[in-house]
Amino acid sequence: MPPTMVFPLPGASVDLAQSDHQQVRIVNMNRRLSGDYQCEVSADAPLFHTDIRSAPLTVVDPPFRAPRLLVSRLSYARNDLLQANCSVDEAYPAPNITWTIDGHKIAETISWQSPEQDFKERGAFSQLEVSIVESLQYRGGQAGYAGHTGDGEHFAHRTESEPDKRGILRYTLSVPVSGQFALGCVATIYDVYARGSEQAHIREDSPRPASVTGEDSSGNIFSDECA
Incomplete structure (x- = not known):
């Protein structure tokens, strides 16, 4: 007793209401708490067999604005x-x-x-x-x-x-x-x-029309535009 003990760690808090024998919920974390996290299970006396598993955790601190x-x-x-x-x-x-x-x-x-x-x-x-x-x-x-x-x-x-x-x-x-x-x-x-x-x-870019001038068969000068 008590069944759960929490040890203070600067920069983080354990949410006991959301924690149990299978999971621990940590809140208010900052990026300096990135690292390897371990879970240790120990047997009772007299042998106290112990097994440890670890996994890396990175606390992301995202940018404030969009790219x-x-x-x-x-x-x-x-x-x-x-x-x-x-x-x-x-x-x-x-x-x-x-x-x-x-x-x-x-x-x-x-x-x-x-x-x-x-x-x-x-x-x-x-x-x-x-x-x-x-x-x-x-x-x-x-x-x-x-x-x-x-x-x-x-x-x-x-x-x-x-x-x-x-x-x-x-x-x-x-x-x-x-x-x-x-x-x-x-x-x-x-x-x-x-x-x-x-x-x-x-x-x-929209193509710009080019002006074309010339003469018809009767000698009249004409102007036309083509894209």
């Missing part, structure tokens, strides 16, 4: 190169950044993690260059972009799966049938946090 996406421009001409930046506020551990087109994953930046548990908050940043080409081979029946990334068949192939020396990811996209697409980025920490940026809706 911020900046795109060089919101319109394109064929064979253009678009540049985009995605930045995420400091968090623990540092978030990973996933790039999407129309909600489908196309590239990912994995944030560096310190080999030692220093509990420091770190931000995340990723750069992407999208090459928009005239056409790639379309798959039959697919009303989208050509090729596939492994997650779907609606996208052009990615030319480089790893960042270049400047840390920039590259992706090649054939012109969508609709002429427009939505670019976005998502910050994730393990499977407990995911938040996306506002999507940038990018449209193809």
Whole structure:
């Protein structure tokens, strides 16, 4: 007696109402309580056999704001190169950044993690260059972009799966049938946090009509416009 004893630990509290002989509920945790957690079971006298199991636990401290996406421009001409930046506020551990087109994953930046548990908050940043080409081979029946990334068949192939020396990811996209697409980025920490940026809706430049002049068979000068 008592059947349950709680030992004080700075930064955490045990919720006895939600704890029993099979589980312990800990509340008000902070990231410095990340580490290996152990459960020990001991037999009675005289042998006191003991067995211990452990598992790692990371306390996530997420960023306050959604990722911020900046795109060089919101319109394109064929064979253009678009540049985009995605930045995420400091968090623990540092978030990973996933790039999407129309909600489908196309590239990912994995944030560096310190080999030692220093509990420091770190931000995340990723750069992407999208090459928009005239056409790639379309798959039959697919009303989208050509090729596939492994997650779907609606996208052009990615030319480089790893960042270049400047840390920039590259992706090649054939012109969508609709002429427009939505670019976005998502910050994730393990499977407990995911938040996306506002999507940038990018449209193809409208063709500008060109004026054509000439003479008809009777010698009259005419003017016409063609796209």
